[in-house]
Amino acid sequence: MNWIALEAKTKEAGLTNEEVAKKLSINQATYYRKKRGFSDFYREEIRIITDLLNLSPEDVNYIFLPINLRKRKKRGGSCMDLFVKNGNQIYKVNYICMCNECRKRGMPELELVDQEGNYVDYIKMSDLFNGKYELFQKNK
Known part of the structure; x- marks a missing residue:
């Protein structure tokens, strides 16, 4: 914040x-x-x-967005793990993309993986505000 x-x-x-x-x-x-x-x-x-x-x-x-989320690097460590809930499914945020396309759009994408670390999907940050997904964090 x-x-x-x-x-x-x-x-x-x-x-x-x-x-x-x-x-x-x-x-x-x-x-x-x-x-x-x-x-x-x-x-x-x-x-x-x-x-x-x-x-x-x-x-x-x-x-x-929390500062550590804005600065998070691909597969890099963080003081907390971020997760996205979609109905009964919970996915880990593995990576936050800010490639040139994301910058042009003005909206990063989140790479989601399942509990085993397998790629699931990319979602736009705006998807977190449409009621379909919920972002939460777990402190280590």
């Missing part, structure tokens, strides 16, 4: 934290805790903020 970038985008949109919290139907203290990373935003809250502040896909990634 990059709360400084969220704060800057809020001010750029001419809004206050109070106004954003009201649009999310939460109180200011809850918004502050979410903004500072003490608790997580729900997917619907991220969608509302995206629309309210007119955020680009790159802005959404920069603001809401």
Whole structure:
């Protein structure tokens, strides 16, 4: 969570934290805790903020993705494992692609593998916000 970038985008949109919290139907203290990373935003809250502040896909990634996810390298280690849930299926995020095509689109793709490490699929980061997939992490 990059709360400084969220704060800057809020001010750029001419809004206050109070106004954003009201649009999310939460109180200011809850918004502050979410903004500072003490608790997580729900997917619907991220969608509302995206629309309210007119955020680009790159802005959404920069603001809401954990820093270690943005910097993760192919097959490189991380302090936490990231997983995607699709119905009853759980897949591990093996790689985050930011090739030239992904950069042009402004949206990285996630390479998903099954429990045995076999390739399953690539999904666009935007797929995480359509309700079909859910991203979560497990600390080592």
